[in-house]
Amino acid sequence: MLNVVVLVSGGGTNLQAIIDAIESGTITNTKIIGVISNNKKSYALERARNHGIENLCISPKDYETRAVFNEKFMEAVDGMNPDLIVLAGFLVVIPPKMIEKYRNRIINIHPSLIPSFCGTGYYGLKVHEAALKRGVKVAGATVHFVDEGTDTGPIILQQAVEVQNTDTPEVLQRRVMEQAEWKILPKAIDLIANGKVTVTDGMARVTD
Structure with a gap:
């Protein structure tokens, strides 16, 4: 357990x-x-x-x-x-x-496809504001292990989400949560719970 x-x-x-x-x-x-x-x-x-x-x-x-x-x-x-x-x-x-x-027992969910729109100052709605300002066509979320940097640890899972022309930061934030965050965070926990995630040479490897 x-x-x-x-x-x-x-x-x-x-x-x-x-x-x-x-x-x-x-x-x-x-x-x-x-x-x-x-x-x-x-x-x-x-x-x-x-x-x-x-x-x-x-x-x-x-x-x-x-x-x-x-x-x-x-x-x-x-x-x-x-x-x-x-x-x-x-x-x-x-x-x-x-x-x-x-070490390698702390995970974080970040509302972007790392390494885009991550690091110091990128959290919450600020991530989606920056993504829309840049005009990206795909957003998403990342689950990663936590290390001493900000959003720099080994990536476990990522999920892409399509950006719509009419998106506001709030609308995009909600879609990223529903289509990415709420899916890959539970999935990552289940993978870890069943011994399917290992970290080698600073990279997370997932096995099915």
């Missing part, structure tokens, strides 16, 4: 996609053992409560320094003893010590 902790800052739609996939059997051999948010008002915490999942808020705003927050944050994660950590719209920089400890 793969024990998963999900980290989320906002509404938790990707968290809900994971919960639904586990309950429907799309994700196998997996249990969400905890949800942590940096935002007390995150609806993701309510989603967790609705499904009987342990949840808590740990915010940098509640600590004098980022170093103290990082320490308390890592203590909370370690206390849940996860096999896999899933960043599902988590807008806090992961401490380097945590990345090192959980």
Whole structure:
């Protein structure tokens, strides 16, 4: 059984996609053992409560320094003893010590086809605004392992989504979530849970 902790800052739609996939059997051999948010008002915490999942808020705003927050944050994660950590719209920089400890056991969903529109400053609606401004014809999402860079870790899965001429950033964001994010994040978790993802020489390899 793969024990998963999900980290989320906002509404938790990707968290809900994971919960639904586990309950429907799309994700196998997996249990969400905890949800942590940096935002007390995150609806993701309510989603967790609705499904009987342990949840808590740990915010940098509640600590004098980022170093103290990082320490308390890592203590909370370690206390849940996860096999896999899933960043599902988590807008806090992961401490380097945590990345090192959980090497190739932290994954992130990013709303673009990496290496396009990723890195520092590219998150949420900003990604889709930039994509439309550039005039791309294809958008999408990427699931990747987390390393010390920003969106630079080994890529696990990607899914392309067609851009329409009438798209606004909000419309494109919704389509990318529905057609890409909510599909490949659960799929990646299921692949990992069943031993079908390995990392060699900085590249993730998926076997069916």
